[in-house]
Amino acid sequence: MPPEHTTARPALSRRFSVAPMMDWTDRHCRFFLRLLSRETLLYTEMVTTGALLHGDAARFLRHDDSEHPLALQLGGSSPEELAACARLAEQAGYDEVNLNVGCPSDRVQNNMIGACLMGHPALVAECVKAMLDAVAIPVTVKHRIGINGRDSYAELCDFVGQVREAGCRSFTVHARIAILEGLSPKENREIPPLRYDVAAQLKHDFPDLEIVLNGGIKTIEECREHLRTFDGVMLGREAYHNPYLLAQVDRELFDRDTPQVGRSEALLALRPYIERHLAEGGAMHHVTRHVLGLAQGFPGARRFRQLLSVDIHKTKEPLALLDQAIELLQGR
Ligand SMILES: Cc1cc2nc3c(=O)[nH]c(=O)nc-3n(C[C@H](O)[C@H](O)[C@H](O)COP(=O)(O)O)c2cc1C
Structure with a gap:
């Protein structure tokens, strides 16, 4: 007898993922990356709640069936709007919905989107709760280790703790702070130092949470090393500039014996x-x-x-x- 739900997808693994990147991880990019690795979790570019609710939703949600496992990243800070968008993501077949609490651009700060939300943990918790109440797919958060003026470890724990209370179980940590005034988004990915030790402390202090490490990871060997401490690794720029790295991922990080694609x-x-x-x-x-x-x-x-x-x-x-x-x- 065939299983009842032959199309059911296996449980989502965040062991290795490609980061959400505006203008880069569009549907064409993701289709291509999927040809290199079956297991990698792929993220969309960030889509704001405003764009999804008042723009051409079908265009923003469009993806090919082969792109799974696939997560939609949302930018926003209204619990109701985020809940509505999470519902749209679920209906469109996404496997996960992720909230962006890491992007430092001025444009998004003015709309209370991205890294500035690290200064408002109670609001993020409310947003996450509304999203979790709206959908059955996982709701995750991608964040920094702090923002200028709110960069102590105690404040980071307060943020993660409040969002955990709201029900979030998976956090992707870009292991540097964001400086909200004076640095461009690009500089904010390069200048604040990487603090893998802070992310590791977080995993140590919140052992029940899934903690995925992001920032500056470049090789499969580094991934393997970080996977001794963290539940997953997320690569952004290196995966984009050197996509053939993904061809090793299924064998090297997921223990699959599928042949490596040329x-x-x-x-x-x-x-x-x-x-x-x-x-x-x-x-x-x-x-x-x-x-x-x-x-x-x-x-x-x-x-x-x-x-x-x-x-x-x-x-x-x-x-x-x-x-x-x-x-x-x-x-x-
Ligand atoms: C071109 C570009 C666009 C990005 N857009 C987003 C985004 O939409 N949402 C987000 O959470 N992070 C965004 N990021 C940040 C990445 O997701 C990632 O956190 C960052 O690049 C650090 O990882 P890496 O050192 O592996 O690149 C972007 C990064 C780049 C290079």
Whole structure:
């Protein structure tokens, strides 16, 4: 007898995930990353509650079935609106909904979105509770270890403690503070020092919580090392710039014996998706801009990047150009 729910998905693992990144982890990027790793949890770009409730929700929620396991990241601070958006995420089939309490941009601060919410733990707790009450999928929080003016360990524990009381069980910790005035979002990912020790202390003091470490992780070896302390690791920039790293993840971090996909194989597997996108009136570079790092470290890497970032804008035969790029990767 086949199981009753043959389409039921296995329990969500956050052992390895790719971070939410605006303008980067769009649906095309995620489709491509999924060709490299079956097990990695993927996050969308942040979508604000305003965009989802008053904009083109179908466009913001659009994803391919193959992208699972897949989490939607929300930006907002109204419990009612977040609950409504969590419901939309669940209805659209997302496996998790994540609240952004880490983004330091001015634009979002004015709307009480992102890292500034670390200064309002009771409000975050209220938001999380409203979301948890609205949906059956997990609700998680991605945050920093503090913000300027509220960066003591006691304040971090107060934040995590209040959000835990609201029912949240999984926290992704970008292990540096955010400085809300004077630094750009980019500088806020580079200048405040990484404090893995603070994140580790948090795991030690909240052993019942799932704590996922984020910030500055670059290799599978570093992931393995951090997984001795943390429940999961989340990679952002390295996963984007060196996506082939993901091809090792299933074997090395999930103990799966699936064969590692080759670089050219992955790009070849993307071809039908690109054909569909072109048939819908899209441009090839919408998709291939996310694969530029695939040849990283090889003699043909420059040519590969040039084909897909410069020549692509001049050609009338994008698929022929894609085939040239695939050929460059062959045997790699
Ligand atoms: C281009 C870009 C966009 C980002 N957008 C978001 C976002 O929408 N939501 C969020 O929580 N973090 C965002 N981040 C932060 C990342 O999720 C991550 O926390 C940060 O890059 C640190 O991890 P890393 O050192 O592995 O890159 C963004 C980072 C980058 C580089």
